[in-house]
Amino acid sequence: MALPKWTEERTDQLTLFVGSESPVSQATVAEAAERLDTSARSVSSKLRKMGFEVELASAAAGKSFSEEQEATLSAFVTSNSGEYTYAQIAEHFEGGAFSAKSIQGKILSMELTAHVKPAPKVESVRTYTPEEEATFISMVNDGAFVEAIAESLGRSVNSIRGKALSLLRSGDIAAIPRQETTKGPANADPLAGVDVASMTVEAIAEAIGKTARGVKTMLTRRGLTAADYDGAAKAAKSQ
Numbered sequence: 001m002a003l004p005k006w007t008e009e010r011t012d013q014l015t016l017f018v019g020s021e022s023p024v025s026q027a028t029v030a031e032a033a034e035r036l037d038t039s040a041r042s043v044s045s046k047l048r049k050m051g052f053e054v055e056l057a058s059a060a061a062g063k064s065f066s067e068e069q070e071a072t073l074s075a076f077v078t079s080n081s082g083e084y085t086y087a088q089i090a091e092h093f094e095g096g097a098f099s100a101k102s103i104q105g106k107i108l109s110m111e112l113t114a115h116v117k118p119a120p121k122v123e124s125v126r127t128y129t130p131e132e133e134a135t136f137i138s139m140v141n142d143g144a145f146v147e148a149i150a151e152s153l154g155r156s157v158n159s160i161r162g163k164a165l166s167l168l169r170s171g172d173i174a175a176i177p178r179q180e181t182t183k184g185p186a187n188a189d190p191l192a193g194v195d196v197a198s199m200t201v202e203a204i205a206e207a208i209g210k211t212a213r214g215v216k217t218m219l220t221r222r223g224l225t226a227a228d229y230d231g232a233a234k235a236a237k238s239q
Contacts, residue, residue, distance in 0.1 A: 003038050006046050007127050008166045009159070010036060014046065019213035023053040030100035031087035034119030035202075040101065055099075065106055069094065073103070074110055081115040085228070089116070092233060119228075128153075128163060133172075136163060140173045145180035158205070191218070200228045 004010065017032050018024055024047055026040070033040040044054050065073070073093060077084075084092065086107070090100040098106075107113055128136065132153055139149050150160045157179070167173045190208045196219070204226060205212045218224075219231030 003042050004036075006042075009127060009162060011046070011050075012162050012165075014043065015050070016211045016213055018047065018052065019216075023055050025055050025096070026099035026101060027087050027090040027096060029054065030090070030104075031085070031119065034085065034087065065098075065102075070106065070110070073106060074112065077107060077110075077112050077115045082117050084230075085117050085119040087119065088228075088230065092230075133163075133167075136160075137167065137172055140164070140167075140175075140177050144177060146177050147180050149177060191222075191224075196224050196226050199226055201226050 006014075014032055014036065017035065018028060021028055029040050029043050029047070033043045036043070047054050073089075076093060077089065086104045087100040089107075090096060090098055090103045093103065107116060135153065136149060139152065144152075146157055146160050146164075149155075150157050153160070155163075161176070164173065164176045168176060190210065191204075194204060194207055196204060199207070201212050201215050201219075204210075205215045208215070210218070215226075216229055216231070216234075219226055219229055220234040221231075223232045225232050
């Protein structure tokens with residue numbers, strides 16, 4: 001089965017997911033691959049082409065498990081059955097000393113895969129057709145707001161912002177379209193009314209108009225846990 005191509009939208013998603021991490025760990029690569037429905041090798045290759053420093057898979061996988069570590073991993077996985085993906089287990093176990101691939105291989109050998117939470121898949125990125133792009137450019141030139149363009153094309157506001165950036169870079173539009181709805185007061189809580197625990201980071205980002213990286217930072221700072229990100233554990237780890 002052929003892997004999906006790296007479109008501008010998929011590339012933007014990858015960039016937002018990785019954020020400022022350097023070097024990009026194999027655990028992050030594995031989670032990005034799961035979320036974008038592609039291979040870890042494809043993610044690593046794309047990141048390196050974009051100028052990111054990526055941890056070598058051989059370096060991450062070069063560690064072996066001691067009997068004590070194997071027993072600890074087994075206990076962790078079974079006592080938290082269904083709560084963590086391979087990437088999340090790698091992040092929590094032994095301070096991230098093992099790659100997600102190593103963790104996956106060990107759990108497979110211990111026949112404990114049923115206790116691992118399936119990684120959530122991001123919604124397939126729908127590229128813009130030439131007709132949609134022409135409509136987009138025309139509406140921008142006519143002074144349409146972001147919300148109006150989103151409604152006309154059946155896209156999210158975030159998708160419109162991302163496409164606008166691409167068109168601005170290519171010179172097809174002269175400026176980013178303005179947003180009609182102004183943001184609330186500076187002290188307004190962006191997570192007010194958001195059911196964080198039942199939503200993925202991407203869904204929260206979409207709902208409040210933030211990047212996935214920004215949402216993760218917010219969850220970590222507040223010690224909140226989303227469906228696919230444990231901000232409380234991150235906060236505790238940083239103390």
